[in-house]
Every structure is written in structure tokens, then in C-alpha cells.
Amino acid sequence: MVSVGKNGNFAPPAMFANAKILLIIKGNKYVVVTDGQKGERGTITLNTSQDPVHFDQHITHGDDAGCVHYGIARFRDGILENFQGDYGCSRPKRFVRQWSDGASLASFRRVKVT
Numbered sequence: 001m002v003s004v005g006k007n008g009n010f011a012p013p014a015m016f017a018n019a020k021i022l023l024i025i026k027g028n029k030y031v032v033v034t035d036g037q038k039g040e041r042g043t044i045t046l047n048t049s050q051d052p053v054h055f056d057q058h059i060t061h062g063d064d065a066g067c068v069h070y071g072i073a074r075f076r077d078g079i080l081e082n083f084q085g086d087y088g089c090s091r092p093k094r095f096v097r098q099w100s101d102g103a104s105l106a107s108f109r110r111v112k113v114t
Helices: 014-018
Strands: 003-006 021-026 029-034 036-049 053-061 068-076 079-084 103-109
Touching: 021 103, 053 079
Parallel strands: none
Antiparallel strands: 003 103, 021 029, 029 036, 036 053, 053 068, 068 079, 079 103
16 A cells, blocks of 8 residues: 545555555455455456446455445556445545545555565
């Protein structure tokens, strides 16, 4: 993870200098790994016929198990950006850096996992 923000408030870049937060996607399954510890996991459904691409996160393990987060996704400058609403909230319609509807924007750089 290279950045994360909610309601337009982003975590300071220094937070990510030593943190190791990975979103590992294999097929349609994902797991979030923080400092080597597996956390949230589930499945992802993409709808590439939509613009922007719809990214639905079906959570099976973790604090939000049983929930679905509806979002949008894109690659920009080699970075995966996932902009999603909280559980029970609607899908964001476009990418914006300033908002006030509870949506979260997370950005990930591709790395090789060993």
C-alpha cells in the first residue's frame, strides 16, 4: 500500500515508509497482509464493462466478514487505485481526492511476493 485516505483525509506518507501492507490477489481471491500477518480476505468481482471498472469486495474473514464493499478501480501510473464505499454505502461514481461521503481511496504498487 502506498496511500490510504477517507473523506479526503490521507495518512501521512511517513506512515508507509516502514509499514508493509499488501493486497495479494490470486484469481478472484484476495488477502490483506500487514507486517507478515494475514488479515481480511475474501473474493473480488470486477465488471470491466463499466467505466470506471466496478470492484466489489466480498469479505469472508476479518472485521467486516459477510459484508460487501462496492467500489471502482483503475490503474494510474502503475498504481492500483481502489475507491470504495463503507459497508451499506453506495458505490462511488468517479475518482476524487476530496469527498465527504465516507468512501475510502487506497493505492497499491505492484510488488513480487516471495
